[in-house]
Amino acid sequence: MSSYEILTPGRVEQFKRDGYLVIPKFLSDEQVNGLLKRSKELLQEFDLEDHPMTRFTTGEENDEKKHVGDDYFLTSGDKIRFFFEVDAFGPDGKLNRPKGLSVNKMGHALHELDPAFRAVTLQNDQLKKIARDLNFHKDPAVLQSMVIFKQPSIGGEVSEHNDSTFLYSDPPSALGFWFALEKCTAENGALGFVPGSHLTIPITKRFVRLPKGGTGFEQLRDLYQLPSKGDYKLVTCDAGDLLLIHGSVMHKSEKNLSLKTRYAYTFHMIESAPHAKWDEKNWLQPTSSMPFSKLFSASSDASS
Ligand code: FE2
Numbered sequence: 001m002s003s004y005e006i007l008t009p010g011r012v013e014q015f016k017r018d019g020y021l022v023i024p025k026f027l028s029d030e031q032v033n034g035l036l037k038r039s040k041e042l043l044q045e046f047d048l049e050d051h052p053m054t055r056f057t058t059g060e061e062n063d064e065k066k067h068v069g070d071d072y073f074l075t076s077g078d079k080i081r082f083f084f085e086v087d088a089f090g091p092d093g094k095l096n097r098p099k100g101l102s103v104n105k106m107g108h109a110l111h112e113l114d115p116a117f118r119a120v121t122l123q124n125d126q127l128k129k130i131a132r133d134l135n136f137h138k139d140p141a142v143l144q145s146m147v148i149f150k151q152p153s154i155g156g157e158v159s160e161h162n163d164s165t166f167l168y169s170d171p172p173s174a175l176g177f178w179f180a181l182e183k184c185t186a187e188n189g190a191l192g193f194v195p196g197s198h199l200t201i202p203i204t205k206r207f208v209r210l211p212k213g214g215t216g217f218e219q220l221r222d223l224y225q226l227p228s229k230g231d232y233k234l235v236t237c238d239a240g241d242l243l244l245i246h247g248s249v250m251h252k253s254e255k256n257l258s259l260k261t262r263y264a265y266t267f268h269m270i271e272s273a274p275h276a277k278w279d280e281k282n283w284l285q286p287t288s289s290m291p292f293s294k295l296f297s298a299s300s301d302a303s304s
Helices: 009-018 029-045 115-121 125-134
Strands: 020-023 080-084 103-108 140-148 158-161 175-180 191-193 205-209 215-219 233-235 242-246 251-253 264-271
Touching: 009 020, 009 125, 029 103, 029 115, 029 140, 115 140, 115 264
Parallel strands: none
Antiparallel strands: 020 242, 080 103, 103 140, 140 264, 158 251, 175 242, 175 264, 191 233, 191 251, 205 215
């Protein structure tokens, strides 16, 4: 299937209207199985010995157990690091299950550092074609790649948010690419969206590095009327499906209480300068060894 057939004008209109779009079977079974295999290998290979046991949460609670604003997180933009499920720890502070079933997500430079993930991201002509056809960015940069594991029984909920809060540019330009690597259902934490909310709900705050260290939220404007629970539409999908997510659309996912994992690979694109400004307050910063990855100038040659 050519990407022209994938991203028909009707689908582009649907994305503009709803703020999200499912593209069924974007990844082949072979690609999905390759990413699943690599994800499991990376989970097995990482060492607990020197790990700070950082939990991942998007909550705003000032709970010591839920802090994300430590060095391990803030310096992970050009590495592959591992963040635990909040409920993977017992009262003694130790993991209460095998590490492979304890990690919430790994990131945030899979797209640069791991050949399997690089192949479906920066070296993927179909993806470049989609980015061109969607015409969301003039010069898209790829960042914050991660695998979200959403572990059985304990996979943490992600409370309602829009992605430009966490990846803020001026003007806002985040666009999420989210690939289901397994079937996503109401039971294992499929995503829910408020269709059209990218057009009606502004970005009211941004996630920033705080001057005193760590991270927090900076209020940009008055709080806005948030959607009600009934406004959310559950989007179930199959392994290989791609979800495009507008940076302003409200979305969330519930806790995974099922006995099945819900592996997904995701990254974001933002607009590059001079079309949009990315400032030093953002948690994720380009480094001298790894500037942001320009999609259109990235070589599709796997040997490069
Ligand atoms: Fe999100």
